[in-house]
Amino acid sequence: MSIHRTHGVVLRTRKLRESSKIVIFFTRDFGKISAVAKGGYKPKSKFGSSLELFTRSAIIFYKKENRELHTLSHSEVLSPYENLKKDVIKVAYASVVGEMVERLLPAEEPNKKIYQLLINVLKQIDLANRNQLEVILSSYELKLLHLIGYGPQLRSCVRCGHEISQGAWFGLISGGLLCKRCHDHDLNAVSLSDRALALLRELETESVESLRGKYSSDRYSREVSNLLNSFVRSQVGETANIKSLDFLERIRDVSVE
Ligand SMILES: [Zn+2]
Numbered sequence: 463m464s465i466h467r468t469h470g471v472v473l474r475t476r477k478l479r480e481s482s483k484i485v486i487f488f489t490r491d492f493g494k495i496s497a498v499a500k501g502g503y504k505p506k507s508k509f510g511s512s513l514e515l516f517t518r519s520a521i522i523f524y525k526k527e528n529r530e531l532h533t534l535s536h537s538e539v540l541s542p543y544e545n546l547k548k549d550v551i552k553v554a555y556a557s558v559v560g561e562m563v564e565r566l567l568p569a570e571e572p573n574k575k576i577y578q579l580l581i582n583v584l585k586q587i588d589l590a591n592r593n594q595l596e597v598i599l600s601s602y603e604l605k606l607l608h609l610i611g612y613g614p615q616l617r618s619c620v621r622c623g624h625e626i627s628q629g630a631w632f633g634l635i636s637g638g639l640l641c642k643r644c645h646d647h648d649l650n651a652v653s654l655s656d657r658a659l660a661l662l663r664e665l666e667t668e669s670v671e672s673l674r675g676k677y678s679s680d681r682y683s684r685e686v687s688n689l690l691n692s693f694v695r696s697q698v699g700e701t702a703n704i705k706s707l708d709f710l711e712r713i714r715d716v717s718v719e
Pocket of ligand 1: 619620621622623624640641642643644
């Protein structure tokens with residue numbers, strides 16, 4: 463058994479026996495880990511609010527070799543993301559962010575770029591207005607997909623290599639743009655408006671921090687969002703169905719500021 467200190471974001475929790483909690487963290491130094499917080503469900507637990515969903519906390523845990531479930535000994539809040547937790551729509555967006563990391567990444571494989579992306583996105587969701595959430599999530603999806611090797615090709619036709627500036631199609635199975643001549647080869651290709659293509663390319667390269675000042679929801683951000691959600695489902699859906707995406711699509715229009 464060895465003792466470790468790191469920082470981590472709470473991705474999911476569940477009850478274990480009477481009063482203990484199993485917490486899945488995405489950590490800076492160890493990737494995705496599961497740990498038992500003994501007494502974590504007690505009203506006056508020593509862990510306080512540090513194990514609430516999406517909280518970023520400083521943690522100390524005992525790692526048992528060859529075991530998947532470790533023991534949490536200490537945890538304290540670094541970033542509470544209180545605005546996020548108070549808003550059901552923000553929680554729905556953050557749930558997709560967390561579930562994608564939880565389902566698409568293997569356990570205990572450190573990835574500092576993904577950890578940094580995760581905390582940048584949660585911070586932006588915390589600070590955003592509701593009408594900025596859609597582009598933040600789309601940009602996150604693109605960036606995460608690239609980091610795990612599923613990133614779509616958005617510059618030229620994936621089939622013939624032709625550069626595309628307008629009249630593009632997007633091949634959900636092919637994994638990127640298709641030109642007018644090639645789109646028939648992917649039965650799941652969808653036509654893309656020129657404005658949506660431009661937005662997709664911007665969201666791929668813009669830093670997450672800069673999005674709130676530049677974009678808000680409109681019909682093109684919705685087109686991009688629907689496309690990326692379909693792409694996530696077609697690329698990774700069979701092995702990792704992202705349930706919170708279905709929920710988000712049902713409630714996201716309930717109230718937009
Ligand atoms: Zn082509």
